[in-house]
Amino acid sequence: MKVKEKFNTPYNSKEVEEKIYQLWEKSGFFDPDKLPVSKNYKLKAKSYCIVIPPPNVTGSLHMGHALNAVIQDILIRQKRMQGYKTLWLPGTDHAGIATQNVVEKELKKQGLTRHDLGREKFIEKVWEWKEKYGNIILEQLKKLGSSCDWSRTRFTMDKDYAKAVETAFLYYYKKGWIYQGDRVVNWCKRCQTSLSDLELEYEDEKGKLWYIRYPIKTKNFPPKAGQPFTEKLKTKNYITVATTRPETILGDSAVAVNPKDKRYKNLVGKTVVLPIMNREIPVVSDSAVEIEFGTGAVKITPAHDILDFEISERHKLSIYKVINQFGKMSKEAGKDYEGLSTKDARVKVVEELEKENLIEKIEDYDHRISKCYRCNSIIEPQISKQWFLKMSELAKIAKQAVKKGDVKFHPKRWEKIYFDWLDNIRDWCISRQIWWGHQLPVYFCQNKQEAISNSQFLISKQIQNSKLKIKNSSDSHFIITTESPKHCPFCKQCHMKQAEDVLDTWFSSALWPFATLGWPDSAKATAGKLNKDDLKEFYPTQVLSTARDIINLWVTRMIFSSAELLGKKPFNDVIIHPTILTKDGKRMSKSLGTGIDPMVLIEKYGADATRFGLIYQMMGGQDIHFNEDGIMAGKKFANKIWNASRFVLLQIGNTKLQIQSPKSKTSADKKIISQLIKIKKSVDKDLGNYQFGQALHEIYDFFWHQFCDVYLEKSKEELNAEILIYVLSESLKLLHPFMPFITEEIYQHLAIKNKKMLIVEKW
């Protein structure tokens, strides 16, 4: 009768889940240092650790986060039950530009910009945001049932974490791999910062290709003032270039052709007169120029195109910065153009050229433009002074780690993405001109800083006019240190000023798996908790589970950072989980209204059902066309488990049974036991291969169709209480990693000798 009171039907997930989570937290079993040691549960000498991919504190969790959390929780719970000293370390990421942008959007609603507040006040606001949303995220992870050790929660801007970031920066600098340089970078004119190549998104654009004639300088050309170009052009004395951006003509400093291009052989070394600007610029030869494309001659705008910049370096060309950081034409573009948008400037330039009969033809041309991955503004390549991390050595190290098999991708095919990127890598631009992030540990002398006021947009006249670019700021006076300097070593009197730039958020994320475990001072207290030596105990970690879109942005960088800074791999296995799309295969997006909030599903169906639905659909494809029916099936399954358990308990009453080695009597007993053994093996194998969906399908079929439909029905005729409760309890164990709440709740009610909580029951 007691049983009946506690076991109402149908199953009520809401009540149970809240209660059970509290029970777990109270038990302390999420903390590897507090795991119980007993006869049945012996801790293995080996540890098992997953460090969570830290969600950005920009908002709340989406379906992808939910799926990933469940994947990790399944592994963690299985390993914990297997007796490993198991740690799942949680945390969040400050997510530089992304978070700064959402806070700026909030301010905009009040008609404010970050500049109205000033850096310090603005940062305060972002911290407020972080407190709010960081905590929401952690609460949502709990709702899903995540068995993280919350006492070890980390944030990428914790004090100790900052120490790790500075240490890494200093290390690379000492090695000569970090340098400052004036180079063309991807510039977002809305975010007002540089971006790395990986922080771009691309969009096809229907554009035009303008073929423009550049007159060649001769004895009689250019003509004296007042005489139009056209007179002389009849002699075919020009070279035609093709461009998609005529407005950048104003910043041209050369025309380049391929050295193998016979058509232009005689022109190399000659001088042409740049239309509109009337600037005399050279014709150079460079193998980067494609013979086949356009006319085979390309105009070179070093300040606003990455390839052009590289060519200009090889030929020591002048640099004219004609577009400013806001995407408007600069002073350098000339009086007629200064202040115009690039779009207006383009119209004007084309008009001018047409007037002079310098446009040969205009073709339709589809190409792709880059956009900021955070705000979707069009990228304006710009020359600017930035900090770079040299990649050649690090790329080699990263390739080694995967080639040797130290780190394995699942599925393996994603290794190709990894290698392809590393094979074509450029140096990493690690400085950002935003406010939210780790400021560079670079301190400048205040008295000798004219050349380095701050690292953005320092193109002095000196650079434009000279044929050399400044290398590595040899004229600036700064030091790099992990401690704030007390005295200036240069002038001995100033208070040194820290660089205003912050680091690319991925520079700090790259340190995540080891910085969270205490690196560089691993034995010291971290984040308010005194850990014995987590780095020694838990590093390298076992698994990293993440989405495919950040393989290079994040995974690769963790691998080389760890290899270089610690001489170890960060994890053994990388699980690239499927991307969750809508049922129709569309991207889930809040703004399109196609997103599904996992918290709503939990509210509606329960966390176990939500977990079930996600994993049940994870069958190895690279996408999941998410179908709510799967969650529905999960809810029904939970109810089935509930009722089957109710039945078992009604059959056997409250006598505590010993279930170590139950004796089979009938053939049905034998059959169910052998099926159970088979399923256990199979689930172990699947989970070992990270085949989560397959494992769940098998348990589902076993429990429902073999245990319930057949064995339970048989036991109505002939009861073997020991077998009955044995198979049930073993099933609950197998199910627990997938559906932890309901299994733990039922387990509480089982009359079994020497019973503990299911979370630490022997797998």
Next chain:
RNA sequence: GGGCGCAUAGCUCAGUGGUAGAGCGUUUCGUUGACAUCGAAGAGGUCGGAGGUUCGAUCCCUCCUGCGCCCACCA
């Protein structure tokens, strides 16, 4: 321009070198005590197209088509 993934029942997806499977949906039947969020039975597919290997192909190979994704300094 290069690469990757996918194409099986109305929908979402498993699967195997030898007459095709699940869940949901659908049809019929079954309501006395674990569960109608259930049980039993059934209908439903020339496994995208064309070649090839094979005694035999949904599965292996080639090509094609369609959908999705990623990468690239042809301006």
